[in-house]
Amino acid sequence: MMAMAEPGKQPEGIVLTEEQKRKQRRRSVALALCIGGLVVLFYLITVVKLGPGILVRKL
Amino acid sequence: MTDAGLTRPSAALLSEAGPEDFFALLKPRVMSLVIFTALVGLVLAPGHIHPVLGAISIFAIAVGAGAAGALNMWYDADIDRVMGRTANRPVPAGRVSESEALSFGLILSVLSVGVLGLASNWFAAGLLAFTIFFYAVVYTMWLKRWTAQNIVIGGAAGAFPPMVGWAAVTASATIESFLLFLIIFIWTPPHFWALALVKSEDYARAGVPMLPVVAGEANTRLQILLYTALLAPTGLAPYAVGLAGPAYALVATLGGAGMLWLAVGVYRRREGKEATKACWRLFGFSILYLFALFAALLVERLFAMARFG
Numbered sequence: 001m002m003a004m005a006e007p008g009k010q011p012e013g014i015v016l017t018e019e020q021k022r023k024q025r026r027r028s029v030a031l032a033l034c035i036g037g038l039v040v041l042f043y044l045i046t047v048v049k050l051g052p053g054i055l056v057r058k059l
Numbered sequence: 060m061t062d063a064g065l066t067r068p069s070a071a072l073l074s075e076a077g078p079e080d081f082f083a084l085l086k087p088r089v090m091s092l093v094i095f096t097a098l099v100g101l102v103l104a105p106g107h108i109h110p111v112l113g114a115i116s117i118f119a120i121a122v123g124a125g126a127a128g129a130l131n132m133w134y135d136a137d138i139d140r141v142m143g144r145t146a147n148r149p150v151p152a153g154r155v156s157e158s159e160a161l162s163f164g165l166i167l168s169v170l171s172v173g174v175l176g177l178a179s180n181w182f183a184a185g186l187l188a189f190t191i192f193f194y195a196v197v198y199t200m201w202l203k204r205w206t207a208q209n210i211v212i213g214g215a216a217g218a219f220p221p222m223v224g225w226a227a228v229t230a231s232a233t234i235e236s237f238l239l240f241l242i243i244f245i246w247t248p249p250h251f252w253a254l255a256l257v258k259s260e261d262y263a264r265a266g267v268p269m270l271p272v273v274a275g276e277a278n279t280r281l282q283i284l285l286y287t288a289l290l291a292p293t294g295l296a297p298y299a300v301g302l303a304g305p306a307y308a309l310v311a312t313l314g315g316a317g318m319l320w321l322a323v324g325v326y327r328r329r330e331g332k333e334a335t336k337a338c339w340r341l342f343g344f345s346i347l348y349l350f351a352l353f354a355a356l357l358v359e360r361l362f363a364m365a366r367f368g
Contacts, residue, residue, distance in 0.1 A: 016073065023075050030078035038170070041115055045178050048111050 074159065080149040084132055084160055085125030085167075092349075093124040093220045099353045100224030100239055102360050103302065108179065108228045115178040116227040120220055123171035123187045127216070129164035130195035133157055135203070138265040144258060164195070179227035186226050190219040204266070207273040214247030215240075221353075238296045239356075245290045246349055249283045249322060253342040256280070256325070257335055280326045283341070287322035291315030294352055303356055304363075310355040314348040 016024065047054065097120045101113055108116070132139065132150050136157055139145035149155040155163075168191050176184030198213030206212075218240045225236035252270055255262060256279055259271040271279040294311040297303040303311075321341040328337045 014073070020073050020075055023077050024073075026077050027074075027081075030081075038174075041118075041174060042177075044111055045115060045174075048109050049177075 074156065076149065076155045076159065080154045081163060083149050084129040084155065084163060085122075086128030086132075087125075089128060089217075090121050090125050092217075094121045095350070096239070096243065096353055097121070097220040097224035099357045100221030100236060101227055102224075102357055103239075104225040104228035104236070106228045112178045113227070116175055116183070117224065119171045119175035119178060120187060120223050120227075122167055123175070123191055124194075124220065126164050126167035126171055127191040127194040129160055129167065130191075131199045133160035133164055134195070134199050136160075138204075138267060141265045142258075142261040144261060168195075175223075175227065180230040182230045183223055183226035186219065186223045186232070190216055190223060193219070204268070207268050207270045209268070210251045211248050214244050214251075217247060218243035235297070235300060235302045238293075238300065238302065241293055241296070242290075242352060243349065245286060245293050246345065248286045249290065249318070250342065250345040250349075252279050252283050252286075253325060253338045253345065256338045257342075276329065280329065284322045284326045287318050291319055294348075297356065304359050306359055307352070307355040310351050314351050317344060318348055 094117060098117055101108065101117060132148055135145075136148075136150040139148050140151035145151065150157060150160050168188075172184045172188045172191070175187050194213070194216035198209065198216055202209040202213050221239035221243070222232055222236045225239070226232060229236075255269040255271050256276060259269065259276070262269040263272045270282060274282075292315070294315045295308060298305075298308040298311065318341070321337070321344050324337040325334075325341050328334045
């Protein structure tokens with residue numbers, strides 16, 4: 001858990017270095033893109049495999 | 060790592076890996092060969108697959124191969140650390156932790172197999188799962204540190220992708236797809252042993268029983284020659300069964316002759332810089348040879364499709 005420090009006070013707990021923060025942000029962006037890509041893949045597979053049948057279902 | 064990170068032990072344990080380090084875990088250069096050979100298998104297979112599903116299938120096969128690479132780097136971190144060629148890989152260099160590499164490899168394995176199953180069929184997905192298992196467990200965990208025949212048997216893992224690409228269309232494994240497998244399977248030993256001859260000290264230091272370390276250089280040179288003598292006619296097999304045409308036969312004949320010529324060079328030149336040069340020449344040409352064979356198969360088929368539909 002990362003602690004938020006009040007202004008003027010020494011922060012407690014784990015404090016990330018600037019490099020760690022930068023890498024963490026980049027990893028988060030990459031992960032978000034991968035998950036988004038996976039959603040697009042499943043969408044494409046569904047649409048191509050089912051085609052117009054995608055709407056044929058019990059309501 | 061910065062000084063601030065070092066003064067706080069718990070912060071020092073946090074990852075500083077960037078996305079590029081995780082990408083490196085996938086062994087992108089190996090992946091590019093997998094993409095290419097799997098694509099050839101998929102295009103050559105009789106039948107039809109929707110282009111979008113075909114592209115997704117190739118992508119899934121590539122990710123599966125990358126996942127196997129990540130698992131390999133997780134397990135082999137200890138020996139990668141002592142070999143010059145591999146010391147800067149993300150795990151031995153300390154940029155990615157072993158547990159991160161393991162979970163990354165496992166998650167991608169499951170996802171790639173699942174996506175391939177959904178996009179094509181579950182036979183192809185099963186074959187991809189077996190390929191990952193073969194590379195990560197049979198080759199990496201069992202064979203690599205145990206026998207000098209490690210890359211002969213383990214080479215099967217690298218040979219499966221065209222069969223998986225074929226299976227994505229046909230949901231089967233036929234003799235034609237097996238021939239594509241066989242070409243890469245027999246190509247692997249002379250390709251890797253040419254490299255192992257040059258890097259044998261590295262392998263010896265890491266305790267990996269590569270053929271030059273265990274059986275000696277003379278024996279390795281002979282084995283390279285024998286496997287290449289077997290490879291040249293195997294390269295012509297797709298033409299013999301009607302899978303390829305005369306253009307491919309020409310490429311396979313010239314390429315096979317080139318491989319044999321260079322393998323004889325490796326066998327005859329045993330001392331000094333000339334011997335090292337001969338090994339590098341065979342190693343480099345073997346990559347070109349395999350690429351040329353599969354490119355010829357692909358171009359011939361695409362040409363036939365454009366002409367006859």
